[in-house]
Amino acid sequence: MESRHGANPQAKGTRAEIKGKIFYDVPLADYTSWRIGGPVDYLVFPQDAADLKEVLEWARRDKIPYFILGKGTNILVRDGGFRGMAISLADGFGQMAVTKSLSAEVQLQAGAGLPLGTVIDFCMQKGLSGLEFAAGIPGSVGGAVAMNAGAFGGEIKEVLQAVWVMDARGNMRQDPVEKLSFSYRALSLPPGEIILGGLFNLRPAEVTRVQEEVRKIIALRREKQPYDFPSAGSVFRNPSTGPAGRLIERCGLKGYRIGGAQISEKHANFIINHGGARAKDVLKLIEVVREKVWRETGVLLELEIRVVGEEARD
The missing domain is CATH 3.30.43.10 (Uridine Diphospho-n-acetylenolpyruvylglucosamine Reductase, domain 2)
Structure with a gap:
């Protein structure tokens, strides 16, 4: 079509x-x-x-x-x-099913195109524990696996049992988590390979307990992160020395703005689109942040976001 x-x-x-x-x-x-x-x-x-x-x-x-x-x-x-x-896998890879249910373990299969929030909602309804840390993380299941998404002490790799992958020639395979190379906010796959879905190991729990934990984490996110303007989430990876946002704030860059892009006054590791921002504004802000943080702290911040495409021909 x-x-x-x-x-x-x-x-x-x-x-x-x-x-x-x-x-x-x-x-x-x-x-x-x-x-x-x-x-x-x-x-x-x-x-x-x-x-x-x-x-x-x-x-x-x-x-x-x-x-x-x-x-x-x-x-x-x-x-x-x-x-x-x-x-985009949003149209054809949104399936979800419980494939195994025991007294101490539940296996949940989720397609890569499924919004992560939909999986969290399902867990809240069914009393499945293990993914509460991911409540409020935007994006899809595939993106969460590819980025080894994490927060509040949890990471996707800790609840993952297997991943379905398609290589650049269309061959499919299932990789157990033990064979996958996860690191901080990353899953290393050969070039061109695509995540089709994941199999998650969860635990049965009281519905009210799962719901309370999810609501608590979402409330913490809303308290600390900007939701009033478009953003892409955390821009920089947290270095071993501590949160990237804390380093950026220490350098006095909260609220710093170039064009329509601004370092959030609520959380310094977020760059928001304050209105009419262009990619070149964001990239200039990223350059300013990296240079100043390096100069003042000796820490070279690494990007958590992906940058794709080409510059505009003005």
Whole structure:
């Protein structure tokens, strides 16, 4: 199925072999939590694993670069957009099912395109404990696994049993967590590989206890993090010396603004879109932060977000 946001001279006829939606020349600002980003040549929503394999075959055959968009969190798309393909698993990879239920263990299978918040809601309804730390984390299951999302002392890898992956040639496999290479806010996979879903080990618990813990964590997030303006979550990884936000605040950068991008006055590791921000504003802010923190503390901050695309040709 093909749709158009605008004409794209690179589009080559129809893609009858692909069942999912294909959009051309799409502003990615409409699909990212920062509300920032230039156009991508192709935005594709495969319907299932077989459809995704066809999409990857198209990309390989026509030498089209691609990336997984997820829910558009933890990503900055440059103002010139991305010459290639963005793939969203939101339409075809949203399944969720309990595959094993014992007195002390419950296994929950969740597709990569499923919003993480939907999984948390399910756990609250069914009394499943283990993912409470992830309450309020934006993004998809696939993104949470790829980033080894974590907060409040917990990480995704601690409750994960296995991951389903598709390689760049469309071959699928299931990797047990013991064979995966997790690190702080990262899962190392070969280039071009795509997470299709995860199998989580959870524990039965009283519904009210799970609900109370989730509400407590969401309240803490709302108290400490900005929710009034678009953002991408934490911009920098926390170094071994302590929270990145604390270092940025110590350098007097809270509230510092370039164009429409501003370091949040509520949490210094968040850059918010105060209105009309462009990727170049965010990138300049990132440069200012890294230089000043390095100069004043000797700590070189590493990005937690992904940056994709090309600069605009002004």
